[in-house]
Amino acid sequence: MDKLNVLVCDDDKAIADALEIYLKYENYGVIKATNGIQALKALAEQEIHLILMDIMMPEMDGLSATIKIREEKNIPIIMLSAKSEDTDKITGLNFGADDYVTKPFNPLELMARVKSQMRRYTSLGSIAVKNNILKTGGLELDTEAKELRVDGEIVKLTATEYGIILFLMKNIGHVFSIAQIYEHVWDEPSYSVENTVSVHIRRIREKIEINPKDPKYLKVVWGIGYKIEKY
Amino acid sequence: MDKLNVLVCDDDKAIADALEIYLKYENYGVIKATNGIQALKALAEQEIHLILMDIMMPEMDGLSATIKIREEKNIPIIMLSAKSEDTDKITGLNFGADDYVTKPFNPLELMARVKSQMRRYTSLGSIAVKNNILKTGGLELDTEAKELRVDGEIVKLTATEYGIILFLMKNIGHVFSIAQIYEHVWDEPSYSVENTVSVHIRRIREKIEINPKDPKYLKVVWGIGYKIEKY
DNA sequence: TATAAATCTTAAGAAAGTCTTAAGATTTAT
DNA sequence: ATAAATCTTAAGACTTTCTTAAGATTTATA
Structure with missing residues (x-):
């Protein structure tokens, strides 16, 4: 709470x-x-x-x-x-x-x-409200309204997308492997390499990045994983 | 007066x-x-x-x-x-x-x-003016008279409907899962997924929304839950 | 520059969540 | 005690989201 x-x-x-x-x-x-x-x-x-x-x-x-x-x-x-x-x-x-x-x-x-x-x-x-906004650059994740704003504009996320963004934004700047992301968000072990994470990452980028091919926020670190860039 | x-x-x-x-x-x-x-x-x-x-x-x-x-x-x-x-x-x-x-x-x-x-x-x-009205957009919940007005029109709610609306309007903009709503309104743990909440939600929408299929106030966030929209 | 490895993209089927309806159970009012 | 109102449950329809797989693209490295 x-x-x-x-x-x-x-x-x-x-x-x-x-x-x-x-x-x-x-x-x-x-x-x-x-x-x-x-x-x-x-x-x-x-x-x-x-x-x-x-x-x-x-x-x-x-x-x-x-x-x-x-x-x-x-x-x-x-x-x-x-x-x-x-x-x-x-x-x-x-x-x-x-x-x-x-x-x-x-x-x-x-x-x-x-x-x-x-x-x-x-x-x-009633539930008390708090400092529930995770921020970096133009990204603001409201963990109460379950909303993401990019430069002030509300972006609708699905539950899984929200879960991924939440996990990464709670750890801004920290790189996580696909397996780690899968395990944290899905809360179950990732036996094989999960392409599903990539697909979600791509969809998130489509929603939050001006140019998904050259992402400003949701960065990939080759061979290692993904992170939300710190600004 | x-x-x-x-x-x-x-x-x-x-x-x-x-x-x-x-x-x-x-x-x-x-x-x-x-x-x-x-x-x-x-x-x-x-x-x-x-x-x-x-x-x-x-x-x-x-x-x-x-x-x-x-x-x-x-x-x-x-x-x-x-x-x-x-x-x-x-x-x-x-x-x-x-x-x-x-x-x-x-x-x-x-x-x-x-x-x-x-x-x-x-x-x-020292004239009493009620300070107990929760408002957003055209929705006004009078927690003293236990009445809901939509664009000034009184809408009759059942006790359960009132409980749900009260909980959500005390936390305008905050998304709650079906389980959370159940637990707060019924005050008991929700073991299984409670479809009963959905039914009440639908009835509330029927009463307060012009178009229940495209609700203005009682919104769903897919896979996450419901909220009263902040206006 | 060629090669391998990782990531990206796409689309279609599967899965999951929500909506709707109706019937029976329960509660409330008379 | 009875009628009326409300609540719960269940099932199917409907909608949205997720996953998978295969091919395309990009990156790192020799």
Whole structure:
């Protein structure tokens, strides 16, 4: 099952690192940012499920960032950590945070709050979404939608084609022999040399390469095997 | 035009009355209960959007009530008020509360948290607007009314159909195998390939698709599974 | 450049997955 | 208790995909 990602946004490296340890222990993915601008960037680029945001940060403070985030993204939950004046808290909450914790905080308590907020992703059988896109150059394999995009265009793959691409893209740059590919994708031993793999490779190339005869992504290494080129 | 209703569940009348004043000032509807059993009764009879629940109460304590409520109702948010031991807090959170406040609390802070939680019903002041509609393209699944609308028209679904659509729409764009769908919706392992899923899928298509043979919403990915298309 | 080995291409039949239908079983409502 | 609605199962039709094999092409090497 896919991981839930937490964006830790704090300019105090010690705190950020400590949080990372706790969060990873709870099996969350962790992305770090040291100011609001970085946070916005991370949000644009990655799938984030929860933000732990410090109010006091250089560049763009946590409050402003929170407001900006709320303007466009509704999904992630935001928790401000701050000095303990009540007014601060209230202001923060009204500007879009779902909860807050005052520093210094009890890590266990914080984790409990994180879990509590994360519950919205896991209730009633919904499956959390994550960083599920394998990328190299113009190739993007979405392992959730089971879709491949080549330069942004969706390319339809059959189950076997998907299996081959998935295997190779999980190991970008690594060359695998036909036998290895067969065994991994079909999950059964390959007694003879399997021409069927070649046929699938060719079909994949037809779908993803501009010039299948001079492939950019799905390369052959003569006498050895195939790989997805690293870009 | 409905008001958002808060169920105040505390055996201490002074506290309950004070909360009522603050809540009414913020234009929430207030229902009071002095123990867990009363709370459950109120929940069954009225539309409640948020519960302020005391941990210590006669008859049935707040924790037990919280657990019971969570078993059947997913909608209301619960906040426990308790003595300040950390373990209490954490236990409470893990048993289903969304947030908690320790006594004695600052009423302004509490109101801020109430508002924060109420935000899920949408931020048009304290007027309830449903935030529980899953949408994509012309499909709208109202998880509260348990209704599906296709281009605004209500489509009646059976329980199983609803379960399938709910699961898929909670994960729009995500492809699930027949076995995965079966396991999530039926909540039991799928030993053999379950044709029953196909049949339900077909019936759903008949209801929601203009042309079931070329579905716009409920797509099949050959050899892999089904998904609700993201629009 | 000739040769062998590996890969590529093609097309047709085989296999696998999905769709449809209908009938009987089960559940729900009255 | 009965009727109505819904669910499950099974079988065959249908569609898409996979595999195979044979010949063509490409590459490495002498």
